[in-house]
Amino acid sequence: MLTRRDIGVLMVLAVLAAATALMQSYRAPPLPSHDRAIRLTISQHIAAFQRRDTQAAWALASPNLQARFTSPNGYMAMAEAHYPALFEAQNFDFNARAKRLGQYKQTRVQNLFLTDQRGKGYWVAFTMQKQPDGSWKIAGCQLRETKALNI
Secondary structure, X not given: OOOHHHHHHHHHHHHHHHHHHHHHXXXXXXXXHHHHHHHHHHHHHHHHXXXXXXXXXXXXEOHHHHHHHOOHHHHHHHHHHHOHHHHOEEEEEEOOOOEEEOOEEEEEEEEEEEEEOOOOXXXXXXXXXXXXXXXXXXXXXXXXXXXXXXX
């Protein structure tokens, strides 16, 4: 025969099982295609920097950025001088969806948190431009060291 205590324990277990099932069934909504494309472009850009692949990094830069630096080697030299954390990225995390930049539908800002090989944290904001062919290219980058931890 079940005691009141047994029934109480069974009820607690039932509630915990239901809560666990509910938590496991929750899934974040899928990202829109532009967010997936932007994240892929940024990931490929960081990977190109890490490989020191000048041509691949250059190919992901927007036409405006390419016009500003005029050559792949000039672009890579600027990036190495001003954005060393991108070359030393140990890991990075996109903490939110890309945000439209003001009234410009074809320009978005994607923020991420990056940790370099020494464990330093950085907030990075990539400005992204949608190209006529539908691809997204890097149009700018702001990098700020932080003491925040990515937990």
